Amino acid sequence: MLQRILRHFTARVLTAGLSFAVVWLTARYLGAAGRGQVSLFLTDVSGLALLAGLVGGSSLIYLVPRRNVWLLLRPAYAWGTAVSLLGAAVITLLRPVGMAYGLHLAAVTLVQVLLSINVLLLLGRQREQTYNLLTTAQAALLALALAVAYAGAHWLRIEAYYYANYLAYGLPWLISTVLLLRLPDAWAASPRRGRAGARELARHSRGAHLSNLLAFANYRFSYYAVAALAGPAALGVLSVGVALAEAIWLVPRSTALIQYVALVNAADKHGQTHAALHGSRLTLLATAGAVLALAAVPAGWLAAIFGPEFGAAHGVILALAPGILLNGAGMQASTYFAGVGRYSVNNRATLLGLALTVPGCLLLVPRLGIEGAALSMTLAYTTSTLYLFGHYRRAIGAVWADLLPGWADVRWLMTKAVTPRRDAVK
Numbered sequence: 001m002l003q004r005i006l007r008h009f010t011a012r013v014l015t016a017g018l019s020f021a022v023v024w025l026t027a028r029y030l031g032a033a034g035r036g037q038v039s040l041f042l043t044d045v046s047g048l049a050l051l052a053g054l055v056g057g058s059s060l061i062y063l064v065p066r067r068n069v070w071l072l073l074r075p076a077y078a079w080g081t082a083v084s085l086l087g088a089a090v091i092t093l094l095r096p097v098g099m100a101y102g103l104h105l106a107a108v109t110l111v112q113v114l115l116s117i118n119v120l121l122l123l124g125r126q127r128e129q130t131y132n133l134l135t136t137a138q139a140a141l142l143a144l145a146l147a148v149a150y151a152g153a154h155w156l157r158i159e160a161y162y163y164a165n166y167l168a169y170g171l172p173w174l175i176s177t178v179l180l181l182r183l184p185d186a187w188a189a190s191p192r193r194g195r196a197g198a199r200e201l202a203r204h205s206r207g208a209h210l211s212n213l214l215a216f217a218n219y220r221f222s223y224y225a226v227a228a229l230a231g232p233a234a235l236g237v238l239s240v241g242v243a244l245a246e247a248i249w250l251v252p253r254s255t256a257l258i259q260y261v262a263l264v265n266a267a268d269k270h271g272q273t274h275a276a277l278h279g280s281r282l283t284l285l286a287t288a289g290a291v292l293a294l295a296a297v298p299a300g301w302l303a304a305i306f307g308p309e310f311g312a313a314h315g316v317i318l319a320l321a322p323g324i325l326l327n328g329a330g331m332q333a334s335t336y337f338a339g340v341g342r343y344s345v346n347n348r349a350t351l352l353g354l355a356l357t358v359p360g361c362l363l364l365v366p367r368l369g370i371e372g373a374a375l376s377m378t379l380a381y382t383t384s385t386l387y388l389f390g391h392y393r394r395a396i397g398a399v400w401a402d403l404l405p406g407w408a409d410v411r412w413l414m415t416k417a418v419t420p421r422r423d424a425v426k
């Protein structure tokens with residue numbers, strides 16, 4: 001298990017580095033206001049992609065080990081296409097964004113959704129290496145396309161970001177489609193079986209994905225609040241601070257994803273959960289170290305890297321740091337409840353956080369600006385995690401020492417760090 005987590009974590013580190021390059025390129029070449037435009041577009045895409053996951057999403061991983069790939073892919077594709085087109089149309093009508101924005105929003109969302117469906121199906125069949133390669137390739141293509149557009153061609157407009165996304169998601173989607181066609185699943189042509197597969201997928205996805213939609217509202221309501229109350233430049237600075245802080249989540253997310261795949265494929269789910277606790281404690285230690293390292297980065301360094309407007313992102317990082325750590329810990333618990341089909345626990349935890357996020361942003365952003373938005377997010381993450389951990393501990397019959405790292409875990413890490421050095425000396 002630890003080897004699989006380390007391989008996936010390595011891929012996620014590379015992907016995070018490439019994502020950092022995207023944040024740097026958009027901030028450095030477009031400025032705070034331009035970065036704010038990119039962040040709002042990306043938030044719209046992410047929201048629509050999550051709606052598309054109501055028929056699909058992580059439930060594809062849960063169902064595909066025991067179901068025909070094509071029975072799941074077709075309804076997921078149909079729903080994803082409908083959400084991408086209709087959702088973009090609704091946003092265009094509700095906000096003064098213009099027709100061109102709406103068309104790009106629909107197209108970028110669609111290609112992102114189709115790629116996500118394909119890679120989740122492959123991951124559910126335990127093609128973890130393929131999943132890692134495709135997600136890394138997507139991030140690399142986006143960073144490369146933006147570097148060529150901004151630094152090479154000096155095309156300093158948000159349209160360059162749209163077209164870079166077409167390339168970054170479109171090419172991996174074509175490759176992943178070819179890989180799906182090579183699976184041994186027979187083409188499921190029966191309309192009756194197709195309808196049954198669609199109903200099963202929708203039934204599982206609604207419960208599993210509602211918590212993802214609520215979590216998205218927790219994570220990104222602050223973006224809309226800052227855009228409305230403080231303007232696009234403030235949103236640009238906030239988005240850089242949030243992007244740097246949330247990059248730390250690649251540590252717990254890597255562990256959680258591998259543990260989720262193992263859990264849904266395990267016959268003894270209780271035994272599998274307890275076997276994974278050691279990895280979860282080590283993950284929490286690594287997350288804490290990453291949070292401390294990021295919080296120690298001076299504001300002057302941020303201004304030098306991203307531009308003079310972005311030194312204020314340091315305050316965002318400090319306000320977010322406790323929430324990032326606690327929410328990272330909560331991912332292990334939410335993964336367990338998703339893996340055993342108890343989605344209601346995750347949903348209640350996220351609703352509890354959302355109940356604090358919305359009034360928190362509306363009260364704190366006018367008074368404290370982007371730091372107020374970050375504080376409201378930390379409050380929501382803290383509350384949700386405490387709720388999750390209480391239920392998780394009781395559900396698996398664990399004591400707090402099983403969930404929280406101790407000196408034994410620290411000594412284990414130190415031993416592993418010293419052993420390679422001794423081997424190198426020999």
